[in-house]
Amino acid sequence: MLKRLLLVILLCAPWAAGAEQAVSDASASAPAVALKSNPLVHEYKLDNGLKLVVKEDHRAPVVVSQVWYKVGSSYEPTGVTGISHVLEHMMFKGTAKLKPNEFSRIVAANGGKENAFTGRDYTAYYQQLEKSRLAVSFELEADRMRNLTLPNEEFLKEVQVVMEERRLRTEDDPQALTYEHFNGVAFLSSPYRQPVIGWMDDLENLRIEDLQQWYKTWYAPNNATVVVVGDVDPDDVLKLAQKYFGALKPSEIIPPKPRREIEQRGMRRLTVKAPAELPYLLMGYQAPVLTSVPADNAWEPYALEVLAGVLSGGDSARLAKHLVREAQIAAGAGAGYSLYARLPDLFMVEGTPAQGHSVTELEQALRAQIKRLQDEPVSDAELKRIKAQVVAGEIYERDSMFAQAMQIGMLETVGLDWRLIDTYVERIGAVTAAQVQQVARKYLTDDRLTLAVLDPLPIDPGKKPRAPGDALGGHNVR
Amino acid sequence: MYAKIFSLFLFILLLPVAAQAAPPIAHWQTANGARVYFIETKQLPMVDVQVAFDAGSARDGDKPGVALLTSSLLTDGAQTADGELNADQIAERFADRGAQFGAGADREMATVSLRSLTDPVLLQPAVDTMAAVLARPTFPQSGFERERKRMLIGLQAQEQSPGDVADKTFFAALYGNHPYATQPLGNTENLNELTRADVATHHARYYVARNAVIAIVGALSRQQAEALAEAVVGKLPEGEPPAPLPKVDNPEAARVVALVRPSAQTHVLMGIPGMTRDDPDYFPLLVGNHILGGSGLVSRLSDEVREKRGLSYSVYSYFQPMRVRGPFTLGLQTQNGKTVQALQVLRETLQRFVASGPTEQELDDAKRNITGGFALRIDSNAKLVDYLGVIGFYKLPLDFLDTYPARVENVTLEQIKDAFKRRVNPEQMITVIVGGGADHFTGEKS
Numbered sequence: 001m002l003k004r005l006l007l008v009i010l011l012c013a014p015w016a017a018g019a020e021q022a023v024s025d026a027s028a029s030a031p032a033v034a035l036k037s038n039p040l041v042h043e044y045k046l047d048n049g050l051k052l053v054v055k056e057d058h059r060a061p062v063v064v065s066q067v068w069y070k071v072g073s074s075y076e077p078t079g080v081t082g083i084s085h086v087l088e089h090m091m092f093k094g095t096a097k098l099k100p101n102e103f104s105r106i107v108a109a110n111g112g113k114e115n116a117f118t119g120r121d122y123t124a125y126y127q128q129l130e131k132s133r134l135a136v137s138f139e140l141e142a143d144r145m146r147n148l149t150l151p152n153e154e155f156l157k158e159v160q161v162v163m164e165e166r167r168l169r170t171e172d173d174p175q176a177l178t179y180e181h182f183n184g185v186a187f188l189s190s191p192y193r194q195p196v197i198g199w200m201d202d203l204e205n206l207r208i209e210d211l212q213q214w215y216k217t218w219y220a221p222n223n224a225t226v227v228v229v230g231d232v233d234p235d236d237v238l239k240l241a242q243k244y245f246g247a248l249k250p251s252e253i254i255p256p257k258p259r260r261e262i263e264q265r266g267m268r269r270l271t272v273k274a275p276a277e278l279p280y281l282l283m284g285y286q287a288p289v290l291t292s293v294p295a296d297n298a299w300e301p302y303a304l305e306v307l308a309g310v311l312s313g314g315d316s317a318r319l320a321k322h323l324v325r326e327a328q329i330a331a332g333a334g335a336g337y338s339l340y341a342r343l344p345d346l347f348m349v350e351g352t353p354a355q356g357h358s359v360t361e362l363e364q365a366l367r368a369q370i371k372r373l374q375d376e377p378v379s380d381a382e383l384k385r386i387k388a389q390v391v392a393g394e395i396y397e398r399d400s401m402f403a404q405a406m407q408i409g410m411l412e413t414v415g416l417d418w419r420l421i422d423t424y425v426e427r428i429g430a431v432t433a434a435q436v437q438q439v440a441r442k443y444l445t446d447d448r449l450t451l452a453v454l455d456p457l458p459i460d461p462g463k464k465p466r467a468p469g470d471a472l473g474g475h476n477v478r
Numbered sequence: 479m480y481a482k483i484f485s486l487f488l489f490i491l492l493l494p495v496a497a498q499a500a501p502p503i504a505h506w507q508t509a510n511g512a513r514v515y516f517i518e519t520k521q522l523p524m525v526d527v528q529v530a531f532d533a534g535s536a537r538d539g540d541k542p543g544v545a546l547l548t549s550s551l552l553t554d555g556a557q558t559a560d561g562e563l564n565a566d567q568i569a570e571r572f573a574d575r576g577a578q579f580g581a582g583a584d585r586e587m588a589t590v591s592l593r594s595l596t597d598p599v600l601l602q603p604a605v606d607t608m609a610a611v612l613a614r615p616t617f618p619q620s621g622f623e624r625e626r627k628r629m630l631i632g633l634q635a636q637e638q639s640p641g642d643v644a645d646k647t648f649f650a651a652l653y654g655n656h657p658y659a660t661q662p663l664g665n666t667e668n669l670n671e672l673t674r675a676d677v678a679t680h681h682a683r684y685y686v687a688r689n690a691v692i693a694i695v696g697a698l699s700r701q702q703a704e705a706l707a708e709a710v711v712g713k714l715p716e717g718e719p720p721a722p723l724p725k726v727d728n729p730e731a732a733r734v735v736a737l738v739r740p741s742a743q744t745h746v747l748m749g750i751p752g753m754t755r756d757d758p759d760y761f762p763l764l765v766g767n768h769i770l771g772g773s774g775l776v777s778r779l780s781d782e783v784r785e786k787r788g789l790s791y792s793v794y795s796y797f798q799p800m801r802v803r804g805p806f807t808l809g810l811q812t813q814n815g816k817t818v819q820a821l822q823v824l825r826e827t828l829q830r831f832v833a834s835g836p837t838e839q840e841l842d843d844a845k846r847n848i849t850g851g852f853a854l855r856i857d858s859n860a861k862l863v864d865y866l867g868v869i870g871f872y873k874l875p876l877d878f879l880d881t882y883p884a885r886v887e888n889v890t891l892e893q894i895k896d897a898f899k900r901r902v903n904p905e906q907m908i909t910v911i912v913g914g915g916a917d918h919f920t921g922e923k924s
Contacts, residue, residue: 059522062853062857092775101785104774108774109847109850110846128851130853157788159788161790163813164743167741167742167743168743168792171742171743172741173639275740277637313573316573320569324628325565325566325621325624331628331631352631388574392524392594395522395523399524399859401857
């Protein structure tokens with residue numbers, strides 16, 4: 001129903017360690033373990049720099065084809081936030097050979113499903129097709145990689161569509177609005193402070209010339225990875241790729257400036273007031289990711305993943321057990337971290353107070369859980385449980401060709417090697433209780449914390465406004 | 479400049495997609511009368527099990543919310559041969575073995591699902607726990623109070639989403655006194671009156687074998703699947719299926735319901751009762767709607783509202799086929815100041831479609847999209863188990879998937895025009911408008 005979804009990556013990823021390791025480059029973060037090749041995955045590089053990764057999956061006569069570009073909201077200078085995502089929309093608006101929207105009509109007439117998504121570190125396009133139609137995808141994607149026309153009259157309409165998307169996803173969703181403000185405070189110098197969809201004011205001032213420049217800067221074969229997963233022969237896919245993408249000219253790609261996050265000096269708090277019924281609490285600790293840790297510390301992001309699982313890996317995890325069921329302080333609570341990001345990120349914790357409990361009580365309860373992780377090692381039973389879930393999860397994920405392609409594309413695009421996927425289970429398996437405690441002590445500290453509270457304003461226009469700070473005090477939710 | 483078309487596209491369009499047979503479905507009944515549907519897929523060492531009961535909120539009766547509350551309390555405590563399990567132990571029994579368990583209820587059905595590896599050491603305990611949760615839940619009072627409060631919070635969360643408010647209001651306006659009118663979350667007043675006994679009563683009446691449909695997809699033999707089905711539901715009493723739901727009448731007249739909210743956008747939903755799962759007009763309405771608003775960016779609605787005018791990010795129409803007539807819905811969201819214009823485009827596009835039907839070209843394109851992409855609909859265990867659940871719950875023929883492409887292919891222009899004229903009267907629409915732009919419509923009756 002929703003087209004061109006935008007991956008907001010709500011609860012996820014990590015950020016930079018303290019000053020001692022914040023200088024490590026993405027390229028310096030090669031893991032120490034030798035990476036084995038999965039025999040079903042084949043990697044190629046065309047002469048023009050285009051990378052092609054093909055994974056065979058012969059369970060059904062279908063194929064998914066994704067084109068990943070190394071560009072997203074974290075590449076954007078201030079003033080043009082959201083431009084990567086607007087350009088993603090414009091990629092459907094015609095080339096020298098195709099009328100606006102004709103791309104979608106051709107995919108549809110071939111029985112295909114298609115869409116695109118933009119994140120902080122990537123812009124990606126995909127088609128899912130019956131396997132004999134892969135050439136349709138390649139021909140169309142190769143065409144719009146270099147030959148987009150960007151008609152101004154189409155842009156003027158499409159930027160309105162994007163503003164509607166922003167209203168839908170952010171302006172009218174008090175939790176999303178809180179998350180947007182939160183990012184602006186949790187990150188000061190890192191571009192992760194910018195919303196993927198862009199600030200409304202920037203969208204209003206975007207011009208077609210900005211998009212032309214952005215397209216010219218980033219859309220080239222040597223800045224793209226094509227990922228194909230499905231019932232295909234890798235040699236045939238390579239031949240097809242050479243036929244359609246091979247002739248495209250490369251560009252000179254200048255990588256973005258590092259824009260490293262400065263060292264945080266103390267806890268940050270903010271309040272977001274918006275029409276809402278329920279208060280909401282968001283906490284983020286600056287945390288490293290795989291691309292930002294030195295090789296010696298490559299285990300840390302995996303330990304943070306385990307830690308997130310201990311807190312919120314389903315109904316058996318600590319937040320559901322202790323905060324939702326036992327103390328009944330939270331109506332819902334979660335933790336999130338992703339080790340795959342281009343830049344240092346956040347370890348996130350969030351929750352909604354239960355009836356009769358305040359945001360303050362919820363904050364205390366969540367921080368008590370963090371403290372417990374620092375004070376005592378997690379139990380063997382918990383560690384085993386997380387590992388069992390990861391082992392099974394790896395099999396379950398193979399049920400979806402799309403998810404397999406996503407993993408490969410995302411790793412490549414944030415500057416990691418897709419072979420890391422195959423070491424994930426092993427890496428998680430190697431995490432010890434002492435390591436979980438160690439990362440909790442090192443990264444989940446007050447000085448690395450940003451904390452946002454959604455303070456609800458009345459929705460019903462007839463109702464009196466709440467007393468200021470109501471949601472922050474010890475009062476009932478309602 | 480646009481006149482050239484890639485030669486390859488034409489070439490490819492001429493090639494038919496190879497006929498894609500759906501995998502064979504095995505069907506039988508357990509000893510106590512539950513209907514089982516099974517597809518064997520060998521490639522991955524995993525299995526999906528889904529049990530559906532005709533026990534959704536349409537069975538709430540005068541206790542709105544009881545179906546969902548019952549479903550969310552299943553995992554709060556259960557009696558097993560070895561004694562009683564509490565919520566923590568139940569959760570751990572699944573998670574310790576990497577199994578994923580879920581329970582939920584919508585208007586039509588209550589569903590529990592299990593995904594597990596097929597290694598018997600992992601699978602068997604998960605299956606035993608699932609069986610206990612289904613047949614012998616204890617519904618502890620403390621859990622009851624907690625989940626009821628969480629549903630009240632859920633009701634509040636709805637109120638801060640104009641889209642959720644529109645959806646709830648739309649069903650209420652469309653269905654009047656019919657059981658589909660109320661939502662699974664119920665309402666504050668009724669939730670406050672529910673008791674633990676209401677939950678136990680709902681469970682005892684509806685979670686019975688002859689009201690259960692089991693779908694299994696995975697790397698099991700037929701024999702293993704039979705044993706699994708017996709293990710999952712064997713302890714349920716036979717019971718009996720509930721009486722059919724009352725039939726759905728069309729609203730007597732068009733109506734506009736407008737709710738002002740302090741939002742940046744206004745949500746518009748428009749529709750009437752649509753079709754049943756076994757509707758004789760199922761395929762003409764399905765293919766026709768694909769053209770009108772069911773095919774994403776290339777639908778007529780998307781073209782008129784989004785591509786030509788930039789009025790909405792998401793605009794669509796769909797039939798939601800249910801046991802009795804589910805809704806036919808058209809929807810969009812637009813900035814408050816454009817509400818009048820967007821609604822007008824929505825209405826005119828529908829009127830034109832019902833009056834004149836699609837073109838030959840549109841019909842060909844829709845058929846190519848649906849049949850050409852058919853393989854994508856059944857390319858994973860997750861999708862197969864969902865289809866099996868639908869086939870079982872609605873008692874569709876076992877060859878439903880096999881005949882699906884041909885039945886789409888056989889739809890004619892005349893059938894679509896005729897079906898829409900009979901079934902979709904643009905003058906009878908219920909329209910719900912929620913948001914800052916609703917103030918133009920407060921007081922509008924038709």
